[in-house]
Each structure stands twice: as C-alpha cells, then as structure tokens.
Amino acid sequence: MGVTIADNQPVERRKKIAKILEEKANGLCPVHDFLIHFANKWSMLVVLNLGYAGSPRFNELKARVSGISQRMLTVTLRSLEEDGLVARQLYPEIPPRVEYQLTPLGKSLLDVMMGLGEWAAKHEAEIAKARKKFRGRNAA
Amino acid sequence: MGVTIADNQPVERRKKIAKILEEKANGLCPVHDFLIHFANKWSMLVVLNLGYAGSPRFNELKARVSGISQRMLTVTLRSLEEDGLVARQLYPEIPPRVEYQLTPLGKSLLDVMMGLGEWAAKHEAEIAKARKKFRGRNAA
DNA sequence: GTTTTGAGTTACTTTAAGTAACCAACTTAT
DNA sequence: ATAAGTTGGTTACTTAAAGTAACTCAAAAC
Numbered sequence: 001m002g003v004t005i006a007d008n009q010p011v012e013r014r015k016k017i018a019k020i021l022e023e024k025a026n027g028l029c030p031v032h033d034f035l036i037h038f039a040n041k042w043s044m045l046v047v048l049n050l051g052y053a054g055s056p057r058f059n060e061l062k063a064r065v066s067g068i069s070q071r072m073l074t075v076t077l078r079s080l081e082e083d084g085l086v087a088r089q090l091y092p093e094i095p096p097r098v099e100y101q102l103t104p105l106g107k108s109l110l111d112v113m114m115g116l117g118e119w120a121a122k123h124e125a126e127i128a129k130a131r132k133k134f135r136g137r138n139a140a
Numbered sequence: 141m142g143v144t145i146a147d148n149q150p151v152e153r154r155k156k157i158a159k160i161l162e163e164k165a166n167g168l169c170p171v172h173d174f175l176i177h178f179a180n181k182w183s184m185l186v187v188l189n190l191g192y193a194g195s196p197r198f199n200e201l202k203a204r205v206s207g208i209s210q211r212m213l214t215v216t217l218r219s220l221e222e223d224g225l226v227a228r229q230l231y232p233e234i235p236p237r238v239e240y241q242l243t244p245l246g247k248s249l250l251d252v253m254m255g256l257g258e259w260a261a262k263h264e265a266e267i268a269k270a271r272k273k274f275r276g277r278n279a280a
Numbered sequence: 281g282t283t284t285t286g287a288g289t290t291a292c293t294t295t296a297a298g299t300a301a302c303c304a305a306c307t308t309a310t
Numbered sequence: 311a312t313a314a315g316t317t318g319g320t321t322a323c324t325t326a327a328a329g330t331a332a333c334t335c336a337a338a339a340c
Contacts, residue, residue, distance in 0.1 A: 029206065030260050030261045030264035031185075031188065031256075031257045031260045031261060032181075032185060032206060032207075033260075033264075034260035034264070034267065035181045035184050035185060035256075035260065036181050039179055039180055039181040039183075039184050040179055040180060040296095040297095041172075041175045041176050041179040042297095043179075044175050044179050045171075045172065045175060048171065057317085057318090058317070058318050058319080059317070059318075062318095066169065066172060067172075069297085069298060069299070069300095070318080070319070070320095071297085071298075071299085071319090071320080071321095072297070072298075073318095073319095074318080074319060074320085075296095075297090081274065082270070082271055082274040082275075083267050083270055083271060084266060084267060084269070084270025084271070084273075084274075085270075090318095093306090093317095094304085094305055094306045094307085094316085094317085095304090095305080095306075095307090095315090095316045095317035095318075096304095096305095096316095096317055096318055096319080097317075097318090098317080098318065098319090105263060105266055105267075105270070108259070108263070109259060109263075112252075112255045112256050112259045113256075115252045115255050116171075116175075116252050116253075116256070117171045119248070119249055119252045120170050120171045120173075120174035120175065121170045121171060123245060123248070123249075124170035124173075124174070126224060126245055127174065127223050127224060127245075129224070130222070130223055130224025130225075130245070131222055131223060131224070133224075134221065134222040134224075135222075180327095180328095182328095197286080197287090198286070198287050198288080199286065199287075202287095209328085209329060209330070209331095210287080210288070210289095211288085211289080211290095211328085211329075211330085212328070212329075213288095214287080214288060214289085215327095215328090230287095233286095233337095234285085234286090234335085234336050234337045234338080235284090235285045235286040235287075235335090235336080235337080235338095236285095236286055236287055236288085236335090236336095237286075237287090238286080238287060238288090
C-alpha cells in the first residue's frame with residue numbers, strides 16, 4: 001500500500017510539506033522543532049499583537065494581550081527573543097523602560113500568523129457549531 | 141496618544157487583525173478563543189500530518205507524528221473532532237478499526253497551517269543561529 | 281488456553297502554566 | 311524627611327496539563 005495523498009488540494013505543496021515532516025524520522029524535522037517551542041497560545045498572541053502594536057512597552061503589551069500574566073509575558077517574550085523573533089530594547093532609566101518589537105524574522109512570521117488569525121475569525125461560527133454538535137452527541 | 145501601526149507591512153490587513161484582536165476587550169475574541177484550544181504542538185502536527193496522509197488509522201497516525209504518545213494522540217484527536225476539524229470513522233470490527241481525516245473545515249485550516257510549516261522549514265537555520273547567539277549573550 | 285491485535289483507558293509522575301506577593305531605585309507628594 | 315508610586319521584572323507556591331506505563335475489550339489465530 002503506497003502513501004495516500006489527500007484529495008482536492010494542491011498536491012505539489014503537500015508533497016513538499018510531507019517531505020519536511022518525514023525528516024522527523026531522522027529526528028531533525030524543522031517544523032516539529034519549531035512548533036515545540038512556538039505552538040502555544042501566548043507566543044502566537046504576542047506575535048500577533050506585536051505586529052499590530054509596533055514597539056509597545058512591557059505593560060502596554062500586557063494590557064493588549066488579554067489574560068496574560070506578568071510572569072507568562074516575561075517567559076514568552078524571552079522565548080521569542082531567544083528564537084530571534086522579537087527584539088528587546090532596554091532604556092536604563094528609572095523606573096526602567098523596555099520596548100519590544102518584531103525583528104525582520106518575526107515580521108515574516110507575522111504574515112503567516114495573520115493568515116491563522118484571519119482563518120480563526122472567519123470560521124468562528126462554524127467551530128462553535130461543531131462544538132455544540134459534538135457535546136450533544138457525547139452527552140449520552 | 142493614538143494607536144501605533146507597525147511599519148512596512150500591508151496596513152489594511154493589520155488593521156483588520158487589530159480589530160479582531162481588540163474584541164478580546166469584550167471577552168469574545170475569536171482568535172484568542174481558537175488559539176487557546178488549538179495552539180499546541182500536537183494539534184498542529186496532527187493537522188499537518190493528516191493533510192498529507194489522507195485517512196490514516198490511529199496507529200498509522202501515531203507512527204507518523206513523531207514523539208506523540210497514545211494518550212496525547214487520543215486527547216488531541218478528540219479535541220480536533222470537537223472543533224469540527226477532524227472526522228472519526230469507526231468500523232466496529234474486532235479488533236476495532238478507526239480512520240481519521242480532515243473535514244472540509246480542517247482542510248481549509250490546513251492551507252494556513254502549511255504556510256506555517258513552510259515558514260518553519262525555510263527559517264530553520266536563522267532560528268538556530270538566533271538561539272545560539274542568545275545563549276552566548278546570556279551565558280555570562 | 282495462551283497470544284496477538286487496534287484503539288483506546290486508567291493511574292501515576294513530571295513539567296508547564298497560573299496566582300500572588302515581593303523587589304530595586306529613583307520621583308513625586310506629604 | 312518620610313511615605314507612596316513608578317516599571318519591569320523575580321520568587322515562591324498552587325493548579326492544570328502533558329508524559330509514561332500498565333491495563334482493557336472481544337474475537338481470531340496458534
């Protein structure tokens with residue numbers, strides 16, 4: 001039995017992704033490695049909000065990213081900085097002033113992330129409907 | 141002080157995302173809500189692999205998604221099913237046979253996810269470099 | 281009658297996320 | 311002069327999520 005390619009989407013592109021994903025067999029799949037770091041709500045929401053906000057300061061960003069705690073914002077920003085997605089600019093005044101912004105790499109990721117954001121906004125209702133249906137089925 | 145829009149990217153698109161993200165103030169941001177469910181490595185890797193694999197059975201999928209445990213695959217698939225992204229087809233034989241595939245909604249998300257996958261593959265080296273640099277700086 | 285099979289559970293451990301209090305060091309208000 | 315407020319964190323602690331390993335079901339093959 002050969003490998004099955006799912007229908008009705010650009011096949012070439014799929015093959016490309018497939019090849020990338022298969023490198024995981026050798027333990028070096030870049031998608032896997034990246035998602036392990038980056039695939040969490042705060043990283044994604046921070047990148048999305050940074051894309052909009054320009055160069056916000058720590059507390060501006062905290063206010064913007066709804067529900068995030070001070071600790072998780074620090075942790076998330078350090079992680080994004082580590083991956084080269086976010087630049088941290090410290091002005092050693094007192095009280096301290098720190099500005100965050102996307103690096104060029106971060107901005108290139110933002111373009112992709114906006115696609116995700118738009119998708120989520122567009123299909124909100126459909127997802128809500130599916131959840132309701134699922135819960136109905138599994139209530140019994 | 142007005143709202144700052146970051147430079148050199150399509151501004152209209154940003155405004156759109158910004159508007160969506162700001163709904164969070166009312167506690168109903170669809171992007172936020174969706175990411176809280178979906179933004180984790182296993183959900184994303186499962187969708188990506190399902191896009192490639194067609195209609196794999198449980199253990200095929202488990203073999204494909206490197207590093208995932210039986211429990212996490214079950215949990216992840218249930219969550220994706222709940223959101224209407226994945227369809228589960230049970231054939232009540234013994235031993236049981238179960239096939240999973242992306243729904244049309246899941247396929248539409250796959251297109252966006254492939255963008256993320258391609259981005260990760262493309263910028264792998266740049267990220268690795270940034271991480272090295274970061275660790276160098278923070279070793280002291 | 282013991283083993284195997286596929287798709288899960290269940291019980292338990294470890295890691296990550298969330299909460300809340302605290303800090304440094306300088307400015308402004310009392 | 312002392313007290314309070316400022317920003318961008320840290321530290322200690324609690325809860326929730328992820329990871330690990332053993333177990334289940336019912337029939338089929340050995």
